[in-house]
Amino acid sequence: MIETLIFWALCLGFAASFVVQVWRRLRLVARAPGRLGFDRPALRVRRFLRDVVFQSRTIAGRPLAGFAHALVFWGFVAFAGYSSTEFLYGLGLADLRRTPFFEAYAVALVPFATACLVGILYLLVRRVFARPAGLGDHVSMESVVIAIFIAALMITFLLRFGLADGSVAGRVNWWTHMLVILAFLALIPASKHLHLVLSPFTVLLKSPVLGTVPNLDFEKEEVGTETLKDLSRKQVLDAFTCVECGRCQDNCPAFGSGKVLNPKKLILDSQDALLEGALDRRVVEVYDEGVLWQCTTCGACESQCPVGIEHLPLIIGARRGLVSNGEAPDYLGNVYNQLERRGNIWGLTYEARQKFIESAGLEIFDAAKHEYLVWLGCAGAFEADFQKALRALFDILRACGVRFGVLARERCTGDVAKRSGNEYMFQELATQNIEDFRASGVTKILTSCPHCLKTIGDDYRRFGFDADVVHSSVLVAEITRGLEPNVATVEPVTFHDPCYLGRYAGHVDEPRELLERFGGSVREPDRTRTNPFCCGAGGGLLFEEKEEGTRISDVRFKQLQATGAGTVVTACPFCSIMLKGAQASAQADTEFVDLMAFVNGRLQKAADPSAGAPSASAGAAPPAAP
Amino acid sequence: MKIAVCVKQVVSREWQLRVDESNTWIRDQDASYELNEPDAYALEEALRLKERHGGEVVVCSAGPARVSQVVREALARGADRALLVEDDRLVGADAFATASALAAALKDERCDLVLTGLQSDDSGFAQTGVVLAETLGLPHATIIMEVQVADGALRVKRELEGGWFQWIAMPMPAVLTIQSGINQLRYATLKGIMAAKKKDVKKVAAPDLAPQHEIVRLYFPEKAKATRLIDGAPADAAKELVRLLRDEARVIS
Ligand code: SF4
Numbered sequence: 001m002i003e004t005l006i007f008w009a010l011c012l013g014f015a016a017s018f019v020v021q022v023w024r025r026l027r028l029v030a031r032a033p034g035r036l037g038f039d040r041p042a043l044r045v046r047r048f049l050r051d052v053v054f055q056s057r058t059i060a061g062r063p064l065a066g067f068a069h070a071l072v073f074w075g076f077v078a079f080a081g082y083s084s085t086e087f088l089y090g091l092g093l094a095d096l097r098r099t100p101f102f103e104a105y106a107v108a109l110v111p112f113a114t115a116c117l118v119g120i121l122y123l124l125v126r127r128v129f130a131r132p133a134g135l136g137d138h139v140s141m142e143s144v145v146i147a148i149f150i151a152a153l154m155i156t157f158l159l160r161f162g163l164a165d166g167s168v169a170g171r172v173n174w175w176t177h178m179l180v181i182l183a184f185l186a187l188i189p190a191s192k193h194l195h196l197v198l199s200p201f202t203v204l205l206k207s208p209v210l211g212t213v214p215n216l217d218f219e220k221e222e223v224g225t226e227t228l229k230d231l232s233r234k235q236v237l238d239a240f241t242c243v244e245c246g247r248c249q250d251n252c253p254a255f256g257s258g259k260v261l262n263p264k265k266l267i268l269d270s271q272d273a274l275l276e277g278a279l280d281r282r283v284v285e286v287y288d289e290g291v292l293w294q295c296t297t298c299g300a301c302e303s304q305c306p307v308g309i310e311h312l313p314l315i316i317g318a319r320r321g322l323v324s325n326g327e328a329p330d331y332l333g334n335v336y337n338q339l340e341r342r343g344n345i346w347g348l349t350y351e352a353r354q355k356f357i358e359s360a361g362l363e364i365f366d367a368a369k370h371e372y373l374v375w376l377g378c379a380g381a382f383e384a385d386f387q388k389a390l391r392a393l394f395d396i397l398r399a400c401g402v403r404f405g406v407l408a409r410e411r412c413t414g415d416v417a418k419r420s421g422n423e424y425m426f427q428e429l430a431t432q433n434i435e436d437f438r439a440s441g442v443t444k445i446l447t448s449c450p451h452c453l454k455t456i457g458d459d460y461r462r463f464g465f466d467a468d469v470v471h472s473s474v475l476v477a478e479i480t481r482g483l484e485p486n487v488a489t490v491e492p493v494t495f496h497d498p499c500y501l502g503r504y505a506g507h508v509d510e511p512r513e514l515l516e517r518f519g520g521s522v523r524e525p526d527r528t529r530t531n532p533f534c535c536g537a538g539g540g541l542l543f544e545e546k547e548e549g550t551r552i553s554d555v556r557f558k559q560l561q562a563t564g565a566g567t568v569v570t571a572c573p574f575c576s577i578m579l580k581g582a583q584a585s586a587q588a589d590t591e592f593v594d595l596m597a598f599v600n601g602r603l604q605k606a607a608d609p610s611a612g613a614p615s616a617s618a619g620a621a622p623p624a625a626p
Numbered sequence: 627m628k629i630a631v632c633v634k635q636v637v638s639r640e641w642q643l644r645v646d647e648s649n650t651w652i653r654d655q656d657a658s659y660e661l662n663e664p665d666a667y668a669l670e671e672a673l674r675l676k677e678r679h680g681g682e683v684v685v686c687s688a689g690p691a692r693v694s695q696v697v698r699e700a701l702a703r704g705a706d707r708a709l710l711v712e713d714d715r716l717v718g719a720d721a722f723a724t725a726s727a728l729a730a731a732l733k734d735e736r737c738d739l740v741l742t743g744l745q746s747d748d749s750g751f752a753q754t755g756v757v758l759a760e761t762l763g764l765p766h767a768t769i770i771m772e773v774q775v776a777d778g779a780l781r782v783k784r785e786l787e788g789g790w791f792q793w794i795a796m797p798m799p800a801v802l803t804i805q806s807g808i809n810q811l812r813y814a815t816l817k818g819i820m821a822a823k824k825k826d827v828k829k830v831a832a833p834d835l836a837p838q839h840e841i842v843r844l845y846f847p848e849k850a851k852a853t854r855l856i857d858g859a860p861a862d863a864a865k866e867l868v869r870l871l872r873d874e875a876r877v878i879s
Pocket residue numbers: 248251252253254255261262263294295296297298299300301302311
């Protein structure tokens with residue numbers, strides 16, 4: 001009797017402490033603006049099963065630690081019914097422990113408990129002795145305590161089979177088990193272990209598309225995140241969910257090249273400031289100086305985070321608040337003026353685009369005549385190297401009988417404006433382009449630029465524009481499937497996945513299929529496929545000349561060089577610009593070739609029997625004459 | 627300090643120029659327009675002076691109804707209010723007519739400083755600022771690279787030919803014509819654009835406009851291909867060629 005009363009008192013006390021601490025955080029979530037999204041529920045539920053129930057994202061990035069975590073997680077889930085039953089018994093409400101079903105359940109838990117124990121001991125050793133960089137400089141004592149608690153839970157559970165229920169040892173064991181659970185309850189809310197409670201929700205609430213940054217509503221005078229109180233509901237929830245695993249940090253190209261930006265710290269800084277109640281603090285005072293402008297929007301952090309935290313809306317939201325107040329860095333202010341006056345990122349007049357259209361023999365898009373509208377983009381209009389790649393694409397399309405045209409007039413899609421936080425400029429450009437698209441009657445758009453792919457294919461959807469948008473690598477892989485290129489040599493190449501193609505759009509197989517089919521043997525660099533290391537151009541950083549630390553492009557170029565392949569194949573005009581810059585400063589003789597030029601070079605050879613002789617540099621074939 | 631900035635709306639560089647039927651003006655019905663670039667630098671200089679010395683920036687423009695676009699743009703960038711002389715007769719007006727329209731708007735404003743761009747990207751007379759100064763009875767300086775204000779007086783840096791510069795001390799109020807590229811232009815912010823909607827744009831009636839010149843003909847440079855064959859002995863022909871190149875074509879000296 002007295003035991004039951006004591007247990008009641010303890011339970012109420014610990015539960016109250018839990019509720020008070022959680023309430024403090026949830027109140028901040030509740031008062032934050034913005035709605036929690038739940039569009040495309042089927043996709044979200046599937047992702048929930050994959051990332052929460054099966055722990056696949058946790059395991060994918062770090063197989064060993066991830067699997068150990070999965071063992072602990074599954075152990076916890078398996079124990080839910082057991083612990084509840086013990087609580088009911090302890091509180092004197094019901095004793096279901098003597099039922100045969102419960103006994104069978106307890107026996108079934110033994111393998112779970114053993115696995116969980118192994119998992120947590122591994123994690124403990126890793127944290128205390130191996131100490132991976134992503135976890136921070138010092139050993140978190142709280143994590144050690146939690147690990148010991150979990151181990152104690154499992155040990156006390158296993159001991160129960162050896163100890164008589166009514167014996168003193170049995171009672172002590174029971175009490176230890178229950179007290180540890182209660183202590184756990186008190187520790188969770190103020191620690192990273194709050195993710196136990198919140199992460200199922202953050203994973204469900206994470207936008208289905210990587211890097212989703214909702215449009216600002218100018219009618220409602222939204223200008224972006226100026227102070228902490230402008231953080232959206234999901235962003236506040238995210239701040240309390242971070243499990244401090246450091247996967248975002250490990251994969252961030254800015255952090256990895258010696259810059260101050262650390263996506264993990266960004267989340268934790270938000271958390272600290274929120275808990276301090278500093279809702280009126282401006283974002284530049286919350287985060288370290290300059291970090292908001294160091295992000296390339298590569299998406300690595302957001303896509304690697306195991307608990308569904310979205311860094312991009314946070315970073316871009318804060319950029320918006322600064323841009324709206326005239327606090328963008330000078331190099332971006334310059335780009336904004338170019339966009340405003342000339343409609344493109346380089347501030348050039350569109351005569352050059354007109355000349356290219358004429359010399360490449362392009363037709364103006366006519367919905368009755370053409371299947372595809374080829375979107376040239378800023379690089380297609382002005383950048384000589386990318387124009388070569390586009391000429392190769394046009395050759396392939398013509399060879400395969402695809403009918404296509406281009407718009408008489410284009411403006412920048414607004415990618416740089418969107419990603420760097422100039423929402424007004426983005427919406428101006430987007431609405432005008434969409435007007436032109438609609439007037440042209442287009443239903444299928446083809447682009448060779450992954451940034452245009454993301455902007456037209458995803459961001460424009462929010463304006464109700466839903467034409468199919470496809471990247472050249474995907475379409476060309478499809479239309480050339482029947483062709484048998486006559487390739488005599490196999491050339492080792494390496495492929496640099498553009499972030500906006502591999503990570504954002506998931507197109508990692510099509511470029512490789514093309515390369516393999518057209519005589520390339522692909523050597524994978526470090527950081528590849530859906531988790532590539534950025535080239536450094538995104539988010540407006542193409543225009544930043546004073547990069548802190550090592551240049552991101554230099555780091556990436558070294559990784560590509562290390563494959564030993566003499567040819568780097570790219571599929572994005574901006575990756576190409578950045579990496580060629582890195583190659584020039586490294587004075588390396590690596591060859592660069594756009595994927596389309598690579599394919600076209602081999603196709604031309606196949607079509608022209610006189611050029612059948614093997615050639616080592618076939619991949620760098622010059623563009624066909626216009 | 628009260629600073630007025632005069633801005634002009636010019637045909638956008640993107641727009642394909644065409645001459646109208648009268649051969650005295652362009653076919654501007656379907657043209658796109660933008661802020662005259664040198665005026666953008668004048669506006670930026672005014673905003674920077676205001677940031678340094680306090681006061682007010684008043685933007686002033688003269689032209690048909692469509693010029694309100696560049697006025698809005700200036701307000702979005704930070705000008706405090708606008709004066710607009712709206713009159714269709716100002717389309718293609720000469721510097722004298724434009725200056726008298728601007729003067730009508732500015733005469734009662736008692737500005738400390740009036741800035742204009744050095745010249746316009748369309749007709750490029752570089753006269754509006756100078757004539758405006760005379761009309762307002764103010765001193766002026768042209769091709770300004772830097773402006774310093776201290777104790778109610780001005781020190782300005784002028785660009786001369788051949789890479790030379792000159793510092794001039796002058797009294798205020800004054801009119802300055804600003805050279806392009808002297809500062810880094812700010813961009814229009816969302817907050818600025820929102821605030822611009824609420825700023826005051828005062829319409830001022832145009833005075834009697836008395837143009838002082840008339841455009842007689844407007845035309846694209848005529849491409850003439852004139853091939854001339856020089857006869858004679860090679861030595862004489864070569865001499866004649868040199869003479870022609872020097873005296874007629876003037877490509878050598
Ligand atoms: S998007 Fe890329 S660059 Fe930006 S914080 Fe995340 S990982 Fe770092």
